[in-house]
Amino acid sequence: MSKDKKSVYKPKAISGYPEWLPEERFVEQQWFDHIRKVFESYGFCSIETPSVEELDVLRAKGEVDKEIYVLERLHKEDDDDSEARLALHFDQTVPLARYVAQHFNDLVFPFKRYQMQRVWRGERPQAGRFREFYQCDIDVINVDALPLHFDAEMPAIIWETLSALPGMAGEKIQLRISNRKILLGLLDALGISDEQKVDVTRTIDKIEKIGEDAVKKLLQETGLSNSNIDEILKLATNKNLSSVEAKGEMMAEGLSELQYVMDYLKDLPEGAAVADLSIVRGLDYYTGTVYETVFVEDPGYGSICSGGRYDDLAGSYINKALPGVGISIGFSRLFDRLRQQGKFDTSRKSPADILMTLPKEEDAEEARKIARILRQRGFNVEMFHRAQKIQKQFTYAEKKGIPYVWLPDLGEVKSLADREQVKADPQHWTPTKDSQNAKVA
Amino acid sequence: MSKDKKSVYKPKAISGYPEWLPEERFVEQQWFDHIRKVFESYGFCSIETPSVEELDVLRAKGEVDKEIYVLERLHKEDDDDSEARLALHFDQTVPLARYVAQHFNDLVFPFKRYQMQRVWRGERPQAGRFREFYQCDIDVINVDALPLHFDAEMPAIIWETLSALPGMAGEKIQLRISNRKILLGLLDALGISDEQKVDVTRTIDKIEKIGEDAVKKLLQETGLSNSNIDEILKLATNKNLSSVEAKGEMMAEGLSELQYVMDYLKDLPEGAAVADLSIVRGLDYYTGTVYETVFVEDPGYGSICSGGRYDDLAGSYINKALPGVGISIGFSRLFDRLRQQGKFDTSRKSPADILMTLPKEEDAEEARKIARILRQRGFNVEMFHRAQKIQKQFTYAEKKGIPYVWLPDLGEVKSLADREQVKADPQHWTPTKDSQNAKVA
Incomplete structure (x- = not known):
């Protein structure tokens, strides 16, 4: 069965589309198994949604348009336009919202689900950015009101998940938790306008990356008074939650909610989860508790697992208030980091014992x-x-x-x-x- | 948190893209777990490939072009044409061929892999046809020559897999096995031309669907002599392998290979796997053993698990002879059949015990x-x-x-x-x- 030499098309990797060798995939399976086991041990059910949604469903959020992949049938006929355009989902939150609205009558609330699927970002090919990758999400959705219990349970689950992943033993990670009502409550109490709030929260979000002094300069450029800036920075850099004084009802509510969450987490190892008032995340989505997770020795790498509470998941699909809280592990990026660092036992090219x-x-x-x-x-x-x-x-x-x-x-x-x-x-x-x-x- | 009534966009299912409720997904997970367990118990490793391949890789086989989904970035810039066009894979065989060629030096042969991923067919929306669905494949690839042991092991694995799937207890299934060298060897010995061979094998493939008489008529239209037709039909409908007389070397080889496979399977339950010389499958792909799997009481439903041996998997990518044998479970179609028949225990909306x-x-x-x-x-x-x-x-x-x-x-x-x-x-x-x-x- 030997063959004559002939010209062949040498296949190569497609930029942004990771692919692992069997021994790496073996570890990736251990990761999925472990994450699934922990999520299920807290009673989260699995769902999967199709890889595509109607384009109009996805672009309810205009600003992500740039990253969407749409599908075209290669041999499209002229009369095909009857069907809505389909596009690959770029996260699992928009599909969850659609799923909950569509199957509302068949679900039992509070609806606790996990989802571990590929998502796609139609980025330009460029080093280090994945265009196809796995996310592992847990969310809890309820009708009308969602108990704070879930905000507190979420980081406990994530700690148990991340800290015991194969290869993570030597990594020191930390969950950083805040409540957006605290900073927004202070801004309210200081009489800061809604437009300025957007600027302030976006700027505060950069403290970890650019440092306190640079943030101060940026805040000065927004025209805030120095006393207001001092007060805002004092809050954002305060590491002792109990020393924060509430200004107004919203801020008090935020502090009390955050305190509840931190009390719930007191049995975690020292430093595993901390209150960090500099965590704010994007403005228009989260309404209460917010989470980020960093490598303590490499905080500049960014958050490996983030989320928070939102008031209205599926408002564009259903006439119900559906508050939720959720958190998402950026699976493939984290996996690839440890893989490149040689943290995995890659001796098993076969599952055979x-x-x-x-x-x-x-x-x-x-x-x-x-x-x-x-x-x-x-x-x-x-x-x-x-x-x-x-x-x-x-x-x-x-x-x-x-x-x-x-x-x-x-x-x-x-x-x-x-x-x-x-x-x-x-x-x-x-x-x-x-x-x-x-x-x- | 109650909301004012407002106009909402009522979400609906997308034709051809299945989505399950949590209690159905619970069973689907049991299916995947079971299939994975059996595959791994025979030493098959897992791999996954990206959802996309370069379009040129996929359309090496021209005739499937019609079913391919290509990707477009929604906000494509003019200078984007540097990159090859990407398309969603329509099966797992073409990606496997590319994977083996690309990672050839990192794999150990015989390479035994399983793959359980979604595949896409860009079909027109139409009832009953999935456009996104799971396939579960096992294949063994070797360099130069592949022992017949693997042809024989394959149906044993599939029987163990399918017969013990949750919900399948009441279903009588049967693996039907042949070897293409038998029929092709006979056609050779009868002096039938290569073009006529294509017609004959395609026609013989229809015996189950349209019956022997209709097949006979079709064969007559191809201009074959009545004595040749009789000989061909006698072979294709022969249920007793040991009574078949070999004409020529190729046919003898096919008979001996098929006998080896059937001997290996003698411990399976009566009727689980039978030699069936009417099984031929498409002409240009398989070169030896071929498999189909049917519901004994509903053979018209078609094959739920098919495959066979091919001589040259990755010839367009690499200057090596890479023979293989593989079989594929049409997962989602089978799952949905049993789901619609109410065969599943759907009491678990939560994994909580x-x-x-x-x-x-x-x-x-x-x-x-x-x-x-x-x-x-x-x-x-x-x-x-x-x-x-x-x-x-x-x-x-x-x-x-x-x-x-x-x-x-x-x-x-x-x-x-x-x-x-x-x-x-x-x-x-x-x-x-x-x-x-x-x-x-």
Whole structure:
């Protein structure tokens, strides 16, 4: 079956579309499994929405238009215009809003859902920006009013999720939490106009990135009085929540809500979640609690997991008040960071725990019998595909990162990690504890 | 937070893009988990490829052009043409070929991979046709030559997968297997021209659908002699493999390969996998073993899982002979069939095993402590979100299909299925066996 040389089209990666090798995908699956396990352990159900929405649904928010991919059928006929234009979703929040409105009568509220899907951003190809990536979101939606319990539970779930991801052991992360009513309440109390509020919140949002002095200069350019600026900066940089004095009802409400959330989180490790009044996020979306998550030793990398509370998720689709709170892990970006840093165990090119060798063709029947028993006990067993020198079969197992090889003719199993070969019965065999890669069935 | 009535945009489903309710998605997850478990238990690794490929990669096969969705950035600038056009993949075979060629030096062969992703067909909207759907594929690729072992293992894996899917218990399915060398070898031996071979195989493929007599008529129209037609039809309808006499080397090879595969499958239940010489599939792709899978009581529904052996997967990308064998489950179509037939247990709108009630606010601390212990033991526990009449909390659990409610103030747990309420210790409690929905941790 050898072939003559001929001209071939050498395939290459498409910029912005990540693709992993099997051993990297193995770790990515562990990530998804872990995230799903934690989300479900708090009672969040899974949903998936189509990859597309009608374009008009997506561009309710005009400013994201630039990043939308629309679909065209390659061989479109002239009479095809009857159908609405379809576009790939750029996040999971707009689809959630549409989903909740569309299936309102079939859902039980508070509706707690998680969603782990690909999203697309039609960016120009450019280094470091993904155009297709996974997000992992949890949101809770209720009708009319949503208890603060959920604002508090959210960071506890995220801490449990992120801190135990494979490869994250050495990373110090911190959830930074605020409540937008605090800063907005102060601005209200200081008599600052609505337009100026937009500028102020956007500027305060930059403290982490550009520093307090630069922020002060920017605030001065907006025409605010120095005393107001001082008061605003004093609040935003205050690290001691209990020392903040409320000015007005809205600010008091924000402080009390934030205090409730922080009290709920008191059992988390020191520094895992902190109140940080400089966190404000974009103005027009969040209305209360807001979250960001940073690498403590690399805060400039930006937030790896963000979210907050919104008052009106699906107002354009349904005549109901549907407040919600949600948080989103930027999965692929985080995964790729740790991947590039070499934080993953990438020894497993195969999910097989055991390679069932085939010393001679006559051993095939016995080999299959043993494999069947081991599979029923929960082990993954690859059958070697033809009789060959046993050493070649060992080499194959090693190359694929399969930790054990079984010798059906001898009734023995060998651990490739510690080179120990022992008698074994498929009904009772268990992996040795020393082998790093061993999976306990 | 009530709202004034206002005009809203009522969202609706997009034709061809399936979307499930949480309780349906719960079953869909069970399907994916089961399929993944079986595939991995045979040593297949997971890969995912981007949703898009370069259009030129996809349309190496001209005839599928019609079904391709291309992407356009909504706000495309004039200087964007430097980049190749991107299109959503319509299957997982073309992406696999590109993946294997691109990462050739990083893969270990035989490369055994599974892939469970969405694919897209840019069809006109029309009832019953999905335009976005999941496929679950397994393929084995090797360099130069691929042992027949894999052709034989493939149907065993598929049988184990399909027969144990939730909801499939009452369905009688059958794998029908042939080898294209048998029919093509006969046509060769009969001196039939290459063009006529195409017609004959396409026509034979219709026996199940239109019947033997209609096929005979069609074959007569191709100008074949009656004796040749009789010989061809005798072969295609022969149900007894051992009675077939080989004409020529190619046919003998096909018969011997098919016999090997059938021998390997002898431990499957009676009728699970049969040799069926009328199975030929499309001409230009498969070169040996071919598979189809049908509902025995509804063969007209078509094949739910098909595949076969191909000699040259990635010839347009790489100067290597890369033979492979693969099979693909048409996941979403099959899932939707059983869903519409009401074959699923759709009682679980939540993955929670236990609802931790909150009788009074003062119970919150204790409730969280118990929940933490239960989660560590592997149970999914939803915390009720505020103190409320206990009966309302029970109703909530019932609506969501959560099988147990825990009463932290009493240290008791109640099964909603059998209405039994017992003292329970979170360290040792286990679900009663009677409760259908109980998950054993």
